[in-house]
Amino acid sequence: MTSQAAEEPQSAAASRRSKLTPEREQEFFDAVLEQIRECGYDAVTMEGVASVTRCSKSTLYRQWKTKPQFVAAALRASRCPRFAGVDTGSLAGDLRAVARAAAEWSRRDTKLHQALGHAAMQDPELARALREALVEPEVRALQEIIRRGVERGEVPAGHPALEYVPAQVLGVMRVRPLLEGEYADEEYLTRFVEAVVLPSLGLT
Numbered sequence: 001m002t003s004q005a006a007e008e009p010q011s012a013a014a015s016r017r018s019k020l021t022p023e024r025e026q027e028f029f030d031a032v033l034e035q036i037r038e039c040g041y042d043a044v045t046m047e048g049v050a051s052v053t054r055c056s057k058s059t060l061y062r063q064w065k066t067k068p069q070f071v072a073a074a075l076r077a078s079r080c081p082r083f084a085g086v087d088t089g090s091l092a093g094d095l096r097a098v099a100r101a102a103a104e105w106s107r108r109d110t111k112l113h114q115a116l117g118h119a120a121m122q123d124p125e126l127a128r129a130l131r132e133a134l135v136e137p138e139v140r141a142l143q144e145i146i147r148r149g150v151e152r153g154e155v156p157a158g159h160p161a162l163e164y165v166p167a168q169v170l171g172v173m174r175v176r177p178l179l180e181g182e183y184a185d186e187e188y189l190t191r192f193v194e195a196v197v198l199p200s201l202g203l204t
Contacts, residue, residue, distance in 0.1 A: 020063065028053055028060065029074035036071070037111040041119040046070065068119070072129035079133045083141035091149030092203045098142070098169060099193045103186035106173050109134050110183055113174060139166045154203065161200040168197050 031052050035044045046067055050057045064070035082105055086097045113134055120127040142165055150157045172192050176184045184192075198204060 020059075025063075026077065028055075028063075028070075029077045032071060032074050033078060033112060036115045037108065040115050041071070044071075068123045068126050071116070072125050075126075075129040075133040079137060081137035081141050083138055083145070086141070086145060087148070091145065091152070091154045091201070092198055094145045094149070095165075095169075095193050095197055095203075096190065098145070099189035100186055102169065102173060103184065103189050106185065106189070107183040110173055110177060114177070135170065138170060142166045142169060155201050159201060164200070165197060168200075169193075 028049065032044060032049045035048060035052070044067070046060045047057050049070075050060055060070065064073055082101050083098050086094050086101060088094050088097055113130070116126065116130055120130045146155075146162055146165060149155050150162075155162065169189075172189070173184045176182060176188065182188075
């Protein structure tokens with residue numbers, strides 16, 4: 001078989017994939033993530049997403065071979081660092097702003113994280129995509145906020161509480177629904193930052 005012949009199936013597959021516009025692809029991604037939030041990962045099917053988005057099931061299977069691949073692609077496409085633009089000029093101000101920003105997406109992201117938790121434990125690619133979409137961008141942004149605070153001399157570089165700030169901020173969002181049956185809103189997150197995060201760093 002010539003190299004040209006070997007490349008033809010790949011070219012044909014690429015051609016089929018290229019028929020989707022970015023807008024249509026994003027419509028599929030939004031649909032599958034919203035269904036996961038509302039129904040749970042196990043209940044979502046390719047057939048269901050096809051029905052909601054008014055496309056054929058084969059269209060989805062041509063793009064993504066399996067549901068985990070589809071969901072992983074949707075997660076990666078939805079990646080949007082929420083804390084990246086936070087910069088008030090002080091570490092305490094930044095952490096208060098983080099609380100306000102986190103409240104805006106706490107419900108949606110926490111529901112998605114909860115719905116995907118077990119499936120992500122079973123599928124390494126899905127777990128990576130979940131971390132890339134919902135965890136790593138926020139951790140990096142929080143680390144940058146902390147770095148600026150250290151450079152300004154607001155907190156010592158070796159302060160033992162610094163490494164736990166991402167776990168505190170992200171962890172309280174995930175755990176409040178389990179403890180109290182409510183999502184972490186702005187009032188709750190702001191009180192948490194004032195009562196726990198800032199004192200742990202020696203800030204007021």
